[in-house]
Amino acid sequence: MSQQAKVRLARTAVVAAVLVLLEVAPRAGWVDPITLIPLSQIAAGTWQLAASGRLAPHVAATASNVLASLLLAVTTGFAAGMLLWRSRRLWNVLEPYLATYYAVPFFAFYPFLIVMFGMNRWPMIVIAWAFAVVAMAVNTALGFSRVREVYVKVGKSLGLSPWQMMRHIYLPGATPYVFTGLKLSVSYSVIGIVASEFILSTAGLGWLVSFSYNYFDMKGMYAAIALILLLVIVLNALLLWWEGRLYRREV
Amino acid sequence: MTERAAPQQGSRAEPGPLLVIDSVSKWYGTEADGDYVLAVDGFSLSVGRGEFVSLVGPSGCGKSTVLEIIAGLRKPSAGAVYLDGQRLREPHPAVGVVFQEDSVFPWRTVLDNVTFGLEMRGVPPAQRRERARRILEFMGLGDFADRYPYQLSGGMRQRVAIARTLVLEPEVLLLDEPLGALDAQTRLVMVDEVLRIWRETGTTVLLVTHSLEEAALCSDRVVVMTARPGRIKHVVETGLPRDRSSRLLGSEQFAQISQAIWEPLREESMKALERR
Amino acid sequence: MAVSLPRAVRARQGPGREMLGLRVLQLGVPVLLILLWELLYRMTGDLALSSPVQTWHTLLDGFRRGWLVRGLHETALALGGAYFFSVVLGIALGVALGIHAFSRQVFEPLVLTVYSIPKVTLYPVFLLFFGLGVPAKVAFGAFHGLFPVAIFTMSAVKTIRPVFLKVAAVMRCSPWQTFRQVVLPSVLPSMFTGLRTGFSLTFLGVILSEMFASRQGAGFLLMQAIGLHDVPRILAVALLLIAFALVVNTGFLVVETRLRRRFGERDSGAISLGG
Numbered sequence: 001m002s003q004q005a006k007v008r009l010a011r012t013a014v015v016a017a018v019l020v021l022l023e024v025a026p027r028a029g030w031v032d033p034i035t036l037i038p039l040s041q042i043a044a045g046t047w048q049l050a051a052s053g054r055l056a057p058h059v060a061a062t063a064s065n066v067l068a069s070l071l072l073a074v075t076t077g078f079a080a081g082m083l084l085w086r087s088r089r090l091w092n093v094l095e096p097y098l099a100t101y102y103a104v105p106f107f108a109f110y111p112f113l114i115v116m117f118g119m120n121r122w123p124m125i126v127i128a129w130a131f132a133v134v135a136m137a138v139n140t141a142l143g144f145s146r147v148r149e150v151y152v153k154v155g156k157s158l159g160l161s162p163w164q165m166m167r168h169i170y171l172p173g174a175t176p177y178v179f180t181g182l183k184l185s186v187s188y189s190v191i192g193i194v195a196s197e198f199i200l201s202t203a204g205l206g207w208l209v210s211f212s213y214n215y216f217d218m219k220g221m222y223a224a225i226a227l228i229l230l231l232v233i234v235l236n237a238l239l240l241w242w243e244g245r246l247y248r249r250e251v
Numbered sequence: 252m253t254e255r256a257a258p259q260q261g262s263r264a265e266p267g268p269l270l271v272i273d274s275v276s277k278w279y280g281t282e283a284d285g286d287y288v289l290a291v292d293g294f295s296l297s298v299g300r301g302e303f304v305s306l307v308g309p310s311g312c313g314k315s316t317v318l319e320i321i322a323g324l325r326k327p328s329a330g331a332v333y334l335d336g337q338r339l340r341e342p343h344p345a346v347g348v349v350f351q352e353d354s355v356f357p358w359r360t361v362l363d364n365v366t367f368g369l370e371m372r373g374v375p376p377a378q379r380r381e382r383a384r385r386i387l388e389f390m391g392l393g394d395f396a397d398r399y400p401y402q403l404s405g406g407m408r409q410r411v412a413i414a415r416t417l418v419l420e421p422e423v424l425l426l427d428e429p430l431g432a433l434d435a436q437t438r439l440v441m442v443d444e445v446l447r448i449w450r451e452t453g454t455t456v457l458l459v460t461h462s463l464e465e466a467a468l469c470s471d472r473v474v475v476m477t478a479r480p481g482r483i484k485h486v487v488e489t490g491l492p493r494d495r496s497s498r499l500l501g502s503e504q505f506a507q508i509s510q511a512i513w514e515p516l517r518e519e520s521m522k523a524l525e526r527r
Numbered sequence: 528m529a530v531s532l533p534r535a536v537r538a539r540q541g542p543g544r545e546m547l548g549l550r551v552l553q554l555g556v557p558v559l560l561i562l563l564w565e566l567l568y569r570m571t572g573d574l575a576l577s578s579p580v581q582t583w584h585t586l587l588d589g590f591r592r593g594w595l596v597r598g599l600h601e602t603a604l605a606l607g608g609a610y611f612f613s614v615v616l617g618i619a620l621g622v623a624l625g626i627h628a629f630s631r632q633v634f635e636p637l638v639l640t641v642y643s644i645p646k647v648t649l650y651p652v653f654l655l656f657f658g659l660g661v662p663a664k665v666a667f668g669a670f671h672g673l674f675p676v677a678i679f680t681m682s683a684v685k686t687i688r689p690v691f692l693k694v695a696a697v698m699r700c701s702p703w704q705t706f707r708q709v710v711l712p713s714v715l716p717s718m719f720t721g722l723r724t725g726f727s728l729t730f731l732g733v734i735l736s737e738m739f740a741s742r743q744g745a746g747f748l749l750m751q752a753i754g755l756h757d758v759p760r761i762l763a764v765a766l767l768l769i770a771f772a773l774v775v776n777t778g779f780l781v782v783e784t785r786l787r788r789r790f791g792e793r794d795s796g797a798i799s800l801g802g
Contacts, residue, residue, distance in 0.1 A: 007632040014633060035655040093552045096777075103727040103776035105734050108746075108765040111753035115761065116575050150352040157322050158368050158419075159342040168371070172358040187643045194645040199738050200750070206648055210739065213651040225648055232644045 081140020617676025625684025
């Protein structure tokens, strides 16, 4: 058996063990079955929830909010990143702030944003945007400034126009970093939206978890949590697959 | 025999030299700021059509700077470069460059790398592909057209880089230590490759190298530069036949040429070493 | 090719006047933000926003009358406990996975996946296990913060240069000498980056858990204030939390920069543009 096959086998075993433990622990009475319900019941609950049609509006709410914040973050982040790349001075001024940006607990601003915008989707979108935009901007700036100098020299020695340089040298050269920014933005947007929904909202998958918890509907709560985890795992797998295709070409 | 007289402008009797570098100097910073560095000092050289000239010197002597000035990638602080009597101020279509570092675009296939320059110049797709295929055949890369660079060895990638430049049919081929990143055996194989290209295309080659061996095997003339600031210290005429190859390596002639280059080069390398 | 210089080195190279100008501009950023805030306040009015001065007075009032101090006390308690566990568990996990290549290959994608989920939705599970109170916050905060510690430690241990270990072996160093002289200096700077990020996330985890369900703490104060529609209070607490996070993070960064310089790493984990 190849090393890779062994790794894959072991990983599957680990995941399976965790799943089995989730099933057996409450049934065997190792944990209170009110605290943790068996996995099979969680799965059944998730299926019921999905089949009942009750879920659709929440999925739609979460998905549209994530998409909106992601779109905003990627466009503004890319533009800001280009600005940071072009202006050395701007970068130097902002650098200490960018380095500490992710230490800021943005969610502390969520109540304030609710007061500002009202109880609608905008406070969530702003939080998720703020969470995602700097990762996009920093990675864009890094990507463009780390395009290998020799590629730039090749372009210049061929007498390319500024537009051709951008389109054929800088943009493809910066793609790995820009993609990393995009990937982080997706993660951060999801976290920003779902966490905001969870704390205080009226719809969405995050809200479904807190709502079920508050009404002692453990089955519903676990079903919603399972759904969120499933969505994130699928999203991650997709991004990883896409990235793999992208990096395959890089030396 | 040290410095050659600077060529006279305007007097283009007979077929004059193709490339003329006239008292080129390059300095950085200013005396007032205390960061003044003179990198190249009054460098003059003329290269005839079809000639193979090498530039050797200790690291940091400004030989790559000279090459980048000819390529139009840097502006000289003083002096000028002429191609066929016409002053060069920016990258010229008839001047091709191959760099030391791996410069093949990893996001394009081999074929798309070779067509890159033609694409940028607006050559129609069918025509540029046809020209690229011809060059790839010529370089022994015919079977690799659809591969991505990551699937090739370092030596093969450097061939792609050379093909990408050759396809533009440059009159002057500037090689900036193109074999510097390769292992010793691959280098010798590539030396023969470079010589074959030079013979069969009739292009003019200016090779910057830190390898005495490469310079001695390839060149009609070898220009030895001083440690910084870079000046011409010595010029060696090799008198090698046009049909030459790495087989020369064990010959008496090679030993003599190497010796003639190494004497002045050794002196300058010692100076560069002690300065650090 | 251009190698990016660490910030401190670049700073020392620049002529003094230019550096001073940069510092002034850097200090101008918060000033500009406060001015913008004031401007926004004048435009929107009292209902949505409180002015910087009002907020400042609310903050002082919170300290004088004690409502803020009581809240912060509980948050600090939970944060201390949570950070202790994220560091201990994170380093243990990181070192184990860093040393043992097979386990790393097995667990790395799993750890990265867990790192990227919105962990706060799991908080109710912690509540069910630990009940409402400090233990649930400690457990959740630790869970929220231990992953970056583990991930950075793991990659630091993994990337010790093999030639250093060979040198130690050839010189017949004992395991302790190898650890003390080679392993520790190699991993310390990157591990510190993990500790810094881990602290930020632990803090965020504690605040989030307090915002969701709690009867005390800074997060609770925020949610209480929104119930009362008390804008100055929301802003005062939020800004205090942010100021605290920034101060701690800057402290970590200073130590981290020193470590990197001391242990001679060329490329820093802190972001820097190529020159």
